[in-house]
Amino acid sequence: MNLKYTLLAISAILSLINCQKSEINKLNLAATSTLEMVILNEDLSYQFNGMEIGTLRCTQKEGVVSIDLAINNFPTGQLSYYHAVHIHTGTCESPLSPWNLGKDPDYSFCNVLSMGEIWAKPKAGDLGNVFINDAGIGNFNLQTDLYNVGSKDATDIIGKIIYIHEVAENFTQECYEGHNHNRNNKKIACGTIELVN
Numbered sequence: 001m002n003l004k005y006t007l008l009a010i011s012a013i014l015s016l017i018n019c020q021k022s023e024i025n026k027l028n029l030a031a032t033s034t035l036e037m038v039i040l041n042e043d044l045s046y047q048f049n050g051m052e053i054g055t056l057r058c059t060q061k062e063g064v065v066s067i068d069l070a071i072n073n074f075p076t077g078q079l080s081y082y083h084a085v086h087i088h089t090g091t092c093e094s095p096l097s098p099w100n101l102g103k104d105p106d107y108s109f110c111n112v113l114s115m116g117e118i119w120a121k122p123k124a125g126d127l128g129n130v131f132i133n134d135a136g137i138g139n140f141n142l143q144t145d146l147y148n149v150g151s152k153d154a155t156d157i158i159g160k161i162i163y164i165h166e167v168a169e170n171f172t173q174e175c176y177e178g179h180n181h182n183r184n185n186k187k188i189a190c191g192t193i194e195l196v197n
Helices: 002-026
Strands: 029-040 046-061 064-071 081-090 095-098 126-132 138-144 161-165 187-192
Touching: 029 161, 046 187, 064 126
Parallel strands: none
Antiparallel strands: 029 046, 029 187, 046 064, 064 138, 081 095, 081 126, 081 161, 126 138, 161 187
8 A cells, every 4th residue: 555655656756847847848048148339440350349239138938039139228320220130150359141040151031931921031140120219229029930049059049149230221122033232231239149048
């Protein structure tokens, strides 16, 4: 009889442990970045000017990454404008090509599905445009199942850099056949995406 109760107790404990593991798997994974203004050096590298302008927060739950960009201190002179936002490889000081989930740089994401809808932007790291108002404040939000947080594979956003550019871009138009995109959109703010938990 005692053996029966012991086995039932062990079974209940194992069920509880499995339940806890399942709940852990459902917890959000998070990454953040603090964005600072940058200036272009003569050698075409960038350096921070010490002015923090906002934060990026990325959270993942059940295969969906939510991207929340909050700008709260954008400098005067470029307010009431839309600015393109991209994820790049490299570092803020030496940015490389736009992030493309490890695929060939020429691979197009124009017709790839994200959350059941067409991504409609040439590169995986093309996020969109953020509007900065007269008070230097702007917000940008996006959800995608193309990215991962902390997966340590080509879809992982950890270690990538996020750049805000000087002017807006028409990402949909860039997907039109024959469109020649000018990649000289000046980079003006940057941050490195780092794992929180």
